[in-house]
Amino acid sequence: MTRPVLKVDLVGAQMRDRGVYDVDQFDAWMAERGWGWRALERGDYGITIDEALLVFTFECPLRWAETYLFEPDSGEPYKFWDYQRPSMLAWDQDVVHQDGAECGKTREIIALVAWAGCTSMGGRVANPWSLVAAPQQTHLDEIIMAIEEQFGASDGHSSKTLIQHFWMKPKKTPHTMHRFLAPNPINPDRPSIARTYYRPGGHDGEAFRGVHVNGFGLFDEGAKVKTEVIFSEFWRALKPGCRSRVYSVPDGDRSTPYFRLTQTAQLNLPPEKDGFRLFRWQQTMKPAPFWNEKREADMIRRFGGRNTPGFQRNVLGEHGQSENPVWPWAVMLPNVVDMPGYRVIKLHADAEADTLTIDVRGVKLVLNEGRKVGEYEWHQDKSIPLHDILRGDDAGRRKAFRDILRTHVPGAGQGVFWAGADLGERNDPTEIILSEEVGTVLHDRVRIHAKGFPYHLQEELIAALDGLFNHLPFWGADLGSAGTTVVKNLINVDRFAACAFEDRMIGFHFQQNVDCVGEDGEALEEDDTRTGERKTTHAPAKHWATQCISARMQSGGYAMAYDNEVLNAMATQTARPGAKWPIYSKQDDHIPDARRQQMLRRLRSLTDDGVAHDVFAVGSVQRRVA
Structure with a gap:
């Protein structure tokens, strides 16, 4: 049936003048309602063509x-x-x-x-x-x-x-x-x-x-x-x-x-x-003159090149990377793989509310339009009374943490494991990353985020996790205000004697200088300004650990889950030039610092079998009763 074209052409002048009115679109709109042109013209639907066009537009x-x-x-x-x-x-x-x-x-x-x-x-x-x-x-x-x-x-x-x-x-x-x-x-x-x-x-x-x-x-x-x-x-x-x-x-x-x-x-x-x-x-989608060769050249000059963060974000709408990133996203992403057994365990102690909140998640790697994306899968989300753990005896605390972890962390009876811990005060979170060395690759197994934990709870948490892995992991921990106390007690106090931490745990000050010896055992050398001879370079522990993590990432030496919190914390770490060594950002650095401690512990094992001369270790102190 032909359309009443003349009638339609007399209505909707505003739409027609502005180039909006489209007869085919209006045809489809009427078809959705089962309407016909002749019936609409006769008024069978209680509406005129003018009114129908108005509704169509609105x-x-x-x-x-x-x-x-x-x-x-x-x-x-x-x-x-x-x-x-x-x-x-x-x-x-x-x-x-x-x-x-x-x-x-x-x-x-x-x-x-x-x-x-x-x-x-x-x-x-x-x-x-x-x-x-x-x-x-x-x-x-x-x-x-x-x-x-x-x-x-x-x-x-x-x-x-x-x-x-x-x-x-x-x-x-x-x-x-x-x-x-x-x-x-x-x-x-x-x-x-x-x-x-x-x-x-x-x-x-x-x-x-x-x-x-x-x-x-x-x-x-x-x-x-x-x-x-x-x-x-x-x-x-x-x-x-x-x-x-x-x-x-x-x-x-x-x-x-x-x-x-x-x-x-x-x-x-x-x-x-x-x-x-x-x-x-993207700006490149805009028609001329809003985007053309001249406009493109202006943007390249304005932002300092195509590959700069400014061009990537403002022209292409890409996330790009932070300014002066320590670990660029493109370097990290090849290390991200599907890790079905990986677990994120979050523990929040609230003494005022007398609760210990337990949040356990797995991570699922999916592809979204060809992009790697991580999705958290909740395995547990509950709260238990804190008082019994906080005020109970040592054996009860150890058992409580072992019961919390055992359900979600299978542990191991053999293998080589490396753990890094950034230990925090009550208002500062503790981050622990534990990885298994498989061939030349470090496979992340578990990450623990604990907040509101006093020193003795941090000690029992570490001991419980260590026990699930049959006291196999080698530990690196920061010697900040919390770490100094926790590491000393784990190594010295008798209630942890069965763990034998003195053989496996070392504490590191990030500010201390270390020999720049890489994971390949090769030393970084420089000329001695006094003698002219070659000597091993010394650098702050934090900087050298960062460099070695970067080298391992570039060679695909990590198997990391798409744990958004981990990847985001690593990707947003930035550095600015210092007098001699870079100055690393302190914002949200707990996860990167745990990874650095893990790397420092592995490096120490390559140079002196893990014997530390500047930390608490067997032979330098005697155990005492707690």
Whole structure:
């Protein structure tokens, strides 16, 4: 049956003038409802063609935005580039954007906020409330001003726009809240009053408290959120059915909630599947003149080359790496393999609440669009009373920790094992990494993260783990304020005599100088300025351990699980030049320091069979009764 073309050509002038109206799309829209052209023209559905076109436009944020919004610079109709359109059409999915700079993220937020307010989410939600969040207020100001300009209400000056009749007087303090008056799809006798809250995350997400939204939850500049609590407060503000979207240009920090979202989100996720859909917009996708050879040359010059972090992030939307990384991501990733038996055990002692929280996870390696991604699998999550362990006798503590670990750590009766421990105070976590040497490769077996542990609990934890591996592991531990006490007791006190730690445990000061002898047994040499002869180079223990870890990684000498916390902590370790040796960042360095201690212990075994001259060892001290 032919379409009534003449009739259609007389309606939808606004859409037609702006190049939005498409007869084939309208055809498909009617077919979804089982409608026919002649029946629509006769009024069989209780709606005119003009009204049908209006509904057709209002239901889709892409069509609506290109019909009613305008470019602030030129006054021309709003337009989305081809690569932007699928994201707008996926408005009903949870979305993560990992984009380059100036690729259209703010434009999309503006369009979705205006569409939701003026159309009641396309006639689907009465009184839709939305939240636009960002780390700082300055990130929100551009969005707020752009929205007000679209409604002719910017800077206190009113101007005529196509959607100004939807605008209501906004609330400005203490945070901006826009309000929109629209038809109510649920109760047509009462108007729909939509709200959009604009809230900065600040340092703890407090501004999100009290906000509960059912429309959109939009988070801009998500990569700049460095603390978990900000995102947890954001998520709790979203009511069931609320659609969430997180936007950002990556900044190279792999320890953030945003980075983890980009790793678990999927490209081209079907609408019927749960999860986050990932969009990757790059500046190279933009048409000329927004991207051409001259623009590309400008970006290369501005960021100092194609392979610089600035170019990778701002142009290509890649995570890249931290500035001056110690272990670049590309060096670590070949060492990441599937480790089904690997376990992460987190223990949190809270004396005030009298609880010991036990969190045990495995790690599953999956491929997401050809990228390695790690997924945690929970094996245990429970709390037990702390009092009996904290105040009980030594034998009871040892048994308690052995029972906690035995279920998840099979241990071993033979093999070569290397363990590194960064021991912490009550408010500073203890990190332990234990690996098995198989051929020339160190296979990670277990990582323990313990927080709130006094010295005697750390000692019993180490003794219990060591016992599960039949007292085989060789231990390296830092000699900080906690480590000095713990190492001394493990080696000296009689209740640990059966463990024979004096033969296997060595404590290291990171600041002490060591001979620069690599795992191959070859010494790094330099000229003696006094004699002119060659001599073995000496360097701080922390630096030399770092160098040897790097050499092992480059040769594929580790088998590491895709433990996000480990990889992120390693990837975000940075160094800056010092007077003679690099100065390593102290932020989130507990896991890297445990790995360094493990390496120092293995290096010591190659030079003097593990006998340490500057730490507590057999022959230098006598055991005493605890």
